[in-house]
Amino acid sequence: MNEVEQRNGAVYGFAAYLIWGGFPLFFQLVRRSGAFEIIAYRIVFSLAFCLLLVALTRGWRRIREILSNPRGLGLLALGGLLVMINWTVYVWGVNNGHTIDAALGYFINPLMSAVLGVSVLGERLRRAQVVAFGIGALAVVVLVVGYGKVPWVALGVSTSFALYSLVKNRVGRRVDALSGLVIETASVFPLAIAYLWWLGAAGGSTMGFAGGYGWLLVLSGPLTALPLLLFAAAASRVSLTMIGILQYICPMMQFCIGWLVFGERMPIKRWIGFALIWVAIAVFAADSARRSTIGSVRRPRIAGRRSQVSQARP
Numbered sequence: 001m002n003e004v005e006q007r008n009g010a011v012y013g014f015a016a017y018l019i020w021g022g023f024p025l026f027f028q029l030v031r032r033s034g035a036f037e038i039i040a041y042r043i044v045f046s047l048a049f050c051l052l053l054v055a056l057t058r059g060w061r062r063i064r065e066i067l068s069n070p071r072g073l074g075l076l077a078l079g080g081l082l083v084m085i086n087w088t089v090y091v092w093g094v095n096n097g098h099t100i101d102a103a104l105g106y107f108i109n110p111l112m113s114a115v116l117g118v119s120v121l122g123e124r125l126r127r128a129q130v131v132a133f134g135i136g137a138l139a140v141v142v143l144v145v146g147y148g149k150v151p152w153v154a155l156g157v158s159t160s161f162a163l164y165s166l167v168k169n170r171v172g173r174r175v176d177a178l179s180g181l182v183i184e185t186a187s188v189f190p191l192a193i194a195y196l197w198w199l200g201a202a203g204g205s206t207m208g209f210a211g212g213y214g215w216l217l218v219l220s221g222p223l224t225a226l227p228l229l230l231f232a233a234a235a236s237r238v239s240l241t242m243i244g245i246l247q248y249i250c251p252m253m254q255f256c257i258g259w260l261v262f263g264e265r266m267p268i269k270r271w272i273g274f275a276l277i278w279v280a281i282a283v284f285a286a287d288s289a290r291r292s293t294i295g296s297v298r299r300p301r302i303a304g305r306r307s308q309v310s311q312a313r314p
Helices: 003-021 023-029 035-057 060-067 070-094 099-119 127-147 152-171 177-201 210-235 240-246 249-261 268-312
Strands: none
Touching (some): 003 240, 023 210, 023 249, 035 210
């Protein structure tokens, strides 16, 4: 991978996380619809936008390949359900004064993913990762004490997305981002349509194009797909270490929006809890960067040895 490709990858990744980080501002614009209606329209228009992209890129063959694989199809359907839950908890949190909690959920998501890696995939935590997880657990305890209640929005966001990431891990890289999103949104499309039909029959629909409000709901489709496609382009061009660093742009932006724009309270116990989370993240990220550096140094050496062996053979 040349330097130009790596630089482009970093730009794509930065743009993806910048869009994700600004989502609270967008969802505040459509808050009169309520979380369930917003998510229903987000599913409908995301699917429509993705199908348009599939048609333009002639990607129907990839869709057919997924549909012919029952196991992969089932995993993606489960992923669709999990990401719908994640979106719903997140949007409800943002539109009900819990943007900082939602940001906290994405801050602790890497730690939650590590727990799933150990408990489900049988992975082993390194010493630094154990320390990071311990600090993160202490932070959650501090936040629970500070709140006087469990931060359900943060835990709901982090758990649902960690489970979604686990499902995507099981699917593997054979499914590209666009095709995967088509199947995921299509799997929950009937639920979205059923809810919107019920809402309309009950007279509770807020969809309307007067004043441009309806177009904001339509825009939720491209806004959902675009950062995912940018992220896919970035992931194929930059290292996992770079992705690991870039991912914290999103929750940090959301934290600042919740605190400075929406005026959500940050009492001292909350600051202590967040400070502990940031320490845990620093330990976790430093360990990942160190392991990545060691791996990149060892691989050329191993390759050199293999080359010497192959040259020695007749």
